[in-house]
Amino acid sequence: xxxxxxxxxxxxxxxxxxxxxxxxxxxxxxLLIKEVQEMEQNLPSTCQVTFSxxxxxxxxxxxxxxxxxxxxxxxxxFQIHIPEEYNMIPPxxxxxxxxxxxxxxxxxxxxLSILRQNSIDGMGWAPTRKLKDxxxxxxxxxxxxxxxxxxxxxxxxxxFSKDKEMFGIKVKEYLVQYAKR
Numbered sequence: 146x147x148x149x150x151x152x153x154x155x156x157x158x159x160x161x162x163x164x165x166x167x168x169x170x171x172x173x174x175x176l177l178i179k180e181v182q183e184m185e186q187n188l189p190s191t192c193q194v195t196f197s198x199x200x201x202x203x204x205x206x207x208x209x210x211x212x213x214x215x216x217x218x219x220x221x222x223f224q225i226h227i228p229e230e231y232n233m234i235p236p237x238x239x240x241x242x243x244x245x246x247x248x249x250x251x252x253x254x255x256x257l258s259i260l261r262q263n264s265i266d267g268m269g270w271a272p273t274r275k276l277k278d279x280x281x282x283x284x285x286x287x288x289x290x291x292x293x294x295x296x297x298x299x300x301x302x303x304x305f306s307k308d309k310e311m312f313g314i315k316v317k318e319y320l321v322q323y324a325k326r
Contacts, residue, residue: 173231177202177276184276189284203227206241207280211287215316216244219324223255223283227276235260235270236279243323245316247296247305248286256297257282257290 181202185194193208207223222241228234238260240253248256258268259282282290296302305312 171229173203173227173229176232177227180276184280187277187281189281191287192280192284194280203231207283209284209287211284214288215313216246216287216320216324219244219320221287221324225276225279232272232274234262235274236276238279238283243319245298245301245312245319246286247291247293247298247302250298254297255283255286256292256295257286 188194191210191212193210195206195208196202197204197206204224204226207225209221209223211217211219211221220242221244224239224241226237228237238255238257240249240255243251243253259270259274259278261269263269293302293305301312301315304315
């Protein structure tokens, strides 16, 4: 399990305050110690989290491998960056896998209410939200949180409303080319 326990144990030596200013642990990092453990304990079975640096909890990759729906059989990678101002502002999320989806455009931008500072539906980011909420929200974009009424990829949403069979074919083409397991 990834922790920053080692960072917390190294309390600054108060005899040299000018050196210690840069060594203090941020509020974000303290929050992340608990939240990363909670996120890992509550990870959906279709998700996997990878930290390239175990001491850097504010940057990680989430892999989602849906086991149902249009995107079943694919692997989709998301880069998640938690800014220093967390938990007052939401994490930044980018989809690294090219896919055909109404709520994720081809540049990797993701349309999900809880990733917005302010959202029309009132479901936007709040300091009470946690990393596990982001993971579950992203995972749900492949099953029950699809939003065809306010899409980021208008072309995908239009195709779905006009021809669900053709939409499925287009999704599978992207799966084979970019996201095959």
